[in-house]
Amino acid sequence: MDDKRIIELYQKRSEAAISETANKYGKYCYFIAYHILYSEEDSEECVNDTYLRAWEAIPPQCPEKLSTFLGKITRNLALNRYKYYLREKRGNGKAELVIDELNECIPASNNTEESVDEILLVELLNQFLYSLPKQKRIIFLRRYWYMSSIQEIAKDYGFSESKVKMILLRTRNKLKQVLEKEGIVL
Amino acid sequence: MKKMRLFEALGKVDENLIAEASPENKPKKNSKYIRWAKRLAVAACIGLVIIGAVDTLGRLDYTFKASCGAGLGTIVDGTYYYSEPHKGIFKYTPEAGAELLLHTYWFGEDWAVNEYGIYYRDDMSVYVCDHETGTRTKLYTSDSAENTHMRFQLWQEKNILVTNYNKNTEIVYEVLVDGINGEVLETVMEKTSYDVAKYTYYSDLHYQVGDREITLEPVNENRDVFIVLENGENILPDDFYVTKYPDLLDGILIFTKYTSIDFGTSFVAYSDGTNQVLTFPTNARFSGNDKYLYYPDVFEETIGCVNARTGESWYLKIENNGKEYNEMHNVMTDGEYLYTCGPAGGETALWKLVFNENGTPIGMSLIDNDIKSEK
Numbered sequence: 001m002d003d004k005r006i007i008e009l010y011q012k013r014s015e016a017a018i019s020e021t022a023n024k025y026g027k028y029c030y031f032i033a034y035h036i037l038y039s040e041e042d043s044e045e046c047v048n049d050t051y052l053r054a055w056e057a058i059p060p061q062c063p064e065k066l067s068t069f070l071g072k073i074t075r076n077l078a079l080n081r082y083k084y085y086l087r088e089k090r091g092n093g094k095a096e097l098v099i100d101e102l103n104e105c106i107p108a109s110n111n112t113e114e115s116v117d118e119i120l121l122v123e124l125l126n127q128f129l130y131s132l133p134k135q136k137r138i139i140f141l142r143r144y145w146y147m148s149s150i151q152e153i154a155k156d157y158g159f160s161e162s163k164v165k166m167i168l169l170r171t172r173n174k175l176k177q178v179l180e181k182e183g184i185v186l
Numbered sequence: 187m188k189k190m191r192l193f194e195a196l197g198k199v200d201e202n203l204i205a206e207a208s209p210e211n212k213p214k215k216n217s218k219y220i221r222w223a224k225r226l227a228v229a230a231c232i233g234l235v236i237i238g239a240v241d242t243l244g245r246l247d248y249t250f251k252a253s254c255g256a257g258l259g260t261i262v263d264g265t266y267y268y269s270e271p272h273k274g275i276f277k278y279t280p281e282a283g284a285e286l287l288l289h290t291y292w293f294g295e296d297w298a299v300n301e302y303g304i305y306y307r308d309d310m311s312v313y314v315c316d317h318e319t320g321t322r323t324k325l326y327t328s329d330s331a332e333n334t335h336m337r338f339q340l341w342q343e344k345n346i347l348v349t350n351y352n353k354n355t356e357i358v359y360e361v362l363v364d365g366i367n368g369e370v371l372e373t374v375m376e377k378t379s380y381d382v383a384k385y386t387y388y389s390d391l392h393y394q395v396g397d398r399e400i401t402l403e404p405v406n407e408n409r410d411v412f413i414v415l416e417n418g419e420n421i422l423p424d425d426f427y428v429t430k431y432p433d434l435l436d437g438i439l440i441f442t443k444y445t446s447i448d449f450g451t452s453f454v455a456y457s458d459g460t461n462q463v464l465t466f467p468t469n470a471r472f473s474g475n476d477k478y479l480y481y482p483d484v485f486e487e488t489i490g491c492v493n494a495r496t497g498e499s500w501y502l503k504i505e506n507n508g509k510e511y512n513e514m515h516n517v518m519t520d521g522e523y524l525y526t527c528g529p530a531g532g533e534t535a536l537w538k539l540v541f542n543e544n545g546t547p548i549g550m551s552l553i554d555n556d557i558k559s560e561k
Contacts, residue, residue: 031209067208068201075197083190102189102196121195129203141207144196148209151396151457156209160436161396161457162343163263166301169344169366170318 003066010058017058018051025067029074035147036078036095037085046081050074075145098147104172107180116184128178132171139164140171258527258534260299261520267299268534270558275304278557280523280536288315298340302366305338305346312338312346314365325368326361342394345371349387356380360388385409390430395439396457402430411444414453421461428453437476438494442469454494464497473519478547480524482514489517489524491547503540503549511535511555524550525557534558 001020009017029050033043050073063069082095116124129137139157142148150168154161205211259268266278267287274289275297288304290297297306303316310328315321326348328336333350341347344365351358360375374388385404393400400421402412411427413420422428428441437457445451450466456476467490472479479492483501492499512533514526524537533556540549 028208028210065201065205068204071204071208072197072201079194079197099189099193102192105192106188118191118195118198121192122198125195126200126203129199134206137203138207141196141199141203142209144193145199145204145207146209152209160263160301163301165343169302173366 006066007058007062010055011062018055021051021054021066021070022047025070028067029070032071032074032146033078035149036075036082038095042081043078046074046077049077053077095147098143101168101172102144104169105175105179107176107184121184124178124182124184128175132174136167136171139167143168258516258518258525261518261525262299262301264520264522266518266520266523266525266557267304268558269297275306276558280538280553284557296337298338300340300344300365302344305340305365307336307338310336312336312348312363323368325365326363326370339389340365341389347374347389358383393432393434393439395434395455396437396459398455398457398459400439400455402428414441414455416455421455422453423463426453426463433472435472435475435479438474438479440466440472440479466492466497467499473517475521478521480517480519482517482526484513484515487514489514489526489550500548502547504552505540505549506552509552509555511552523553 001024006017006020006024009020026047029047030043033046033050034040037043037046050070053073054070057073061069086096129140132140135157139153142153142156143150148156150161150164153159154164157164159167259266261267264279267275268278269275269290272290273286275287276284277287278284288306290306297304299305301317303314305312305314305325307313310330310333311324312326313322313324316323325346326338328348328350332352334353336348336350338346338348341362346363346365347360348363349358349360356379357377358375358380359373359377361373362371363369364371375383375386378386391402393402398416401415403415405411405413405427410430412430414422414428427444429444432442433440439455441453441455443451443453443463450469452464452466453461454464455461458476466479468481468483470481470483472481472492474480474492474494476494479494480502481490481492483490486501488504489502490499491502512526512528512535514528514535516527518525519539522539524539525534526537527534535552536554536557537550538553539547540551542548
């Protein structure tokens with residue numbers, strides 16, 4: 001079923017909207033949750049929560065891209081759960097490894113500087129990502145949006161793992177340069 | 187936390203970008219070359235690293251037995267790199283031929299290539315020439331007041347391992363250096379006498395395959411028989427011991443069993459976390475990856491191929507169309523092409539691998555019997 005029809009079902013408050021969403025985007029949402037939480041049970045709960053949130057959000061919202069709308073919800077839910085586990089000192093640390101890599105993008109700053117507004121930061125990230133060659137952009141987002149492992153990315157794109165790591169390293173360095181150039185403080 | 191702020195901001199980037207990168211939009215693989223050639227780059231690189239790290243402390247034997255063989259270069263990202271004494275470092279692709287990248291006047295074997303750039307030593311310094319920008323950066327200079335000579339090798343993706351020697355005091359130490367910005371990361375072997383160092387070289391005892399970190403621990407007085415440790419646990423079967431200097435290829439690490447009876451028996455660790463014992467038809471060094479391994483069979487005058495998961499082996503059928511070619515004592519492959527050369531180097535021949543309908547390599551077809559000759 002195409003996205004328009006699924007959104008119509010949400011708007012009509014038809015429960016079939018949930019089953020159609022699960023059919024079409026269940027695996028996609030599970031992928032996102034699992035790569036943050038690395039737990040089948042937690043990931044399934046996150047995906048179910050995603051359907052609930054979508055049900056609550058549509059209407060009034062009418063997403064242009066249902067996939068990324070759901071993906072963002074799943075990512076946020078999984079991330080919240082991940083942060084909770086981090087505080088509780090649970091979890092397996094895999095997501096932490098990915099997030100730690102982003103440390104390399106952060107420009108040095110002193111504590112007195114005011115941190116950048118998130119809207120500006122997102123805008124800058126959009127500009128930065130659009131300025132990258134398509135393949136590098138996709139690999140960067142596969143790692144830091146979808147939290148895919150290096151092995152998965154290498155397999156999907158037919159690269160060696162070291163090539164993927166090198167692309168990510170170069171892209172992180174470029175992002176750091178851009179943030180520094182723009183005087184961004186995080 | 188700043189990194190979390192950045193991570194969360196990344197979560198809100200344009201939806202078109204997110205959709206574009208969706209795991210459901212995997213690219214179509216246009217040929218087996220992509221899966222093979224690119225993944226094998228690492229294996230090839232490692233072969234060169236070993237060659238590039240010839241040192242003067244009795245490790246010459248090992249380096250010349252390294253996986254890519256004495257006279258061959260290395261393959262990174264489908265490009266073959268080789269050096270010619272007093273000329274420089276060249277890159278070669280079957281499509282574009284050879285191109286001189288760096289003029290070199292030093293001992294021509296102290297260089298290495300990875301995904302980032304070409305690394306080379308000039309006297310007491312190591313430099314890198316960035317593939318992307320061509321920029322040359324001095325990464326490390328050995329203290330000439332303290333050391334008489336030095337060597338380097340690439341180490342785990344993006345670092346270099348530098349070995350500093352003082353031949354007068356016979357003291358050696360090793361440092362790990364960031365292969366991009368030259369920052370000294372760690373002293374991995376403190377100052378040690380030559381006599382002791384031959385047992386403790388960091389690079390001899392530490393390996394990484396995928397994300398797995400594997401170390402060797404000697405179990406006998408001569409320190410030439412080892413167990414294999416991962417997370418502090420011996421991962422070998424009972425009563426199984428190995429020798430030093432495994433084949434480290436893309437996604438696979440092969441330790442030869444310490445024995446005089448079980449010819450070819452090896453302990454194999456894969457990057458996917460699995461291990462197994464396999465018996466190979468040779469003790470020669472392999473080129474290849476965690477799917478297929480290739481080795482020169484001098485007596486059969488061909489290249490042998492081994493299924494890296496089952497140990498099943500066969501010879502590749504040679505198609506040379508009447509053209510002559512040099513003996514094949516060394517082999518290097520990127521999974522689409524094979525480079526071979528004789529016992530002392532000499533002409534490097536280029537072959538194209540021939541696959542059957544299942545993607546299994548079954549033959550090799552001669553493209554050029556001497557890629558270095560002027561055409």
